[in-house]
Amino acid sequence: MGPKERREREREEIRTRILDAARELFVSEGVESVTMRRIADRIEYSPTAIYFHFRDKDALLAELCDCDFRTFSQNFQTVAQIADPVERLRAAGRLYVEFGLKHPSHYRLMFMTPKNPGSKTIDKGNPEEDAYAFLKTIIGDVKAHGRLRDEYANVDLAAQVVWSAIHGVVSLEIAKCNDEWVEWKPIAERAEGVIDMIERGVMQ
Amino acid sequence: MGPKERREREREEIRTRILDAARELFVSEGVESVTMRRIADRIEYSPTAIYFHFRDKDALLAELCDCDFRTFSQNFQTVAQIADPVERLRAAGRLYVEFGLKHPSHYRLMFMTPKNPGSKTIDKGNPEEDAYAFLKTIIGDVKAHGRLRDEYANVDLAAQVVWSAIHGVVSLEIAKCNDEWVEWKPIAERAEGVIDMIERGVMQ
DNA sequence: AACCTAACTTAACGCTGTTAAGTAACGGAG
DNA sequence: CTCCGTTACTTAACAGCGTTAAGTTAGGTT
Numbered sequence A, B: 001m002g003p004k005e006r007r008e009r010e011r012e013e014i015r016t017r018i019l020d021a022a023r024e025l026f027v028s029e030g031v032e033s034v035t036m037r038r039i040a041d042r043i044e045y046s047p048t049a050i051y052f053h054f055r056d057k058d059a060l061l062a063e064l065c066d067c068d069f070r071t072f073s074q075n076f077q078t079v080a081q082i083a084d085p086v087e088r089l090r091a092a093g094r095l096y097v098e099f100g101l102k103h104p105s106h107y108r109l110m111f112m113t114p115k116n117p118g119s120k121t122i123d124k125g126n127p128e129e130d131a132y133a134f135l136k137t138i139i140g141d142v143k144a145h146g147r148l149r150d151e152y153a154n155v156d157l158a159a160q161v162v163w164s165a166i167h168g169v170v171s172l173e174i175a176k177c178n179d180e181w182v183e184w185k186p187i188a189e190r191a192e193g194v195i196d197m198i199e200r201g202v203m204q
Numbered sequence C: 001a002a003c004c005t006a007a008c009t010t011a012a013c014g015c016t017g018t019t020a021a022g023t024a025a026c027g028g029a030g
Numbered sequence D: 001c002t003c004c005g006t007t008a009c010t011t012a013a014c015a016g017c018g019t020t021a022a023g024t025t026a027g028g029t030t
Helices: A002-029 A036-043 A047-052 A057-079 A085-102 A104-112 A131-144 A155-176 A187-202 B002-029 B036-043 B047-052 B057-079 B085-102 B104-112 B131-144 B155-176 B187-202
Strands: none
Touching (some): A002 A057, A002 A104, A036 A047, A057 A085, A057 A131, A085 A104, A085 A131, A085 A155, A104 B155, A131 A155, A155 B104, A155 B155, B002 B057, B002 B104, B057 B104, B057 B131, B085 B104, B085 B131, B085 B187, B104 B155, B155 B187
């Protein structure tokens, strides 16, 4: 049973080589640079070789995203132990913004692009892998502490309102930061402004 | 001086024919259907003819967007006469969301896609053509009525915080409405929830 | 030793945006 | 009226894209 396992391992290895090459192009030169041919160049294979490991380009990008979405969620574990749920929410918000600014390409693909068919490999509802579930547990805690306004009795609604607001800051920054049309205040001020608004708006 | 004017007029006419064909494809079948060849088919010209009227595809799309951005801004004039600035802001927020849901393709191109080089043809700062300027005048009015919280003394900051929040609802809906990952509350509830949050969060 | 299959490569298809080169029509000048 | 140059196009082509069909090669199984 030796060779079979080795082959499996090798197959997995080249899979991750493809994934890594794609990610490298992705973060350093943007989505548009992720072409099958350029990935193939990087790993010194022919373009068609990739299709033996991924059904098509979308599947590759989806898996790349999935993989990074998990690490994105795990990021939040560092604030999970903040006792005060309101402070925990504030910290999570700052972390969220920080992630978006540090990984704009990933952020765009994850949250600003339609047609994501929804991941299979992530354990939905598990706050350690699913960032939305993590947000919901925070909001639930806020509610348990009697600090959620009655208007947002529904935790899903509150979570979605909070997420919308914070997503708005990040996505507007990513899409429009180079637009001289608007005289942008520094992103840090905008982020803090939105977080303050969230606290005053949905909590008591 | 007759023929010269006629030629100018004809030139303008085919320009708008191209623009219209592009828009039609754009709203009915999405961005990805706007190819130079398909536009050309619609107006029964060769693909290269378009390049005589527009530098390249991006320029065409930019002009299309510019044109529609103006009508987007003019939309808001219907709420301009609401006396109470807070109610005016709420109404503008609802109109904004409505526009995004009704014209998702335009919304994506205008506010969710990087690389917009900034329009030349729009009268920046004029609230009737520039929606951001319109928002600022509302916020300025809110302030003049003593209803803006001190934390947002800077009108630009307040406007950007408000815009971020409302943009967040729309863009999340456009990008992720088909994602079964999250159990979405109805968009109307989310929108109203965000508008409420804005009122409680940045006003007093 | 023969064979089979997994893992590739080469060549090609149809699509994209864009450009170079050619053509036909028209307005003005000699 | 003729010549000429500009304007407004067309046809053909290029380079690049995702993807597939067909061919090749190496390694494990029988």
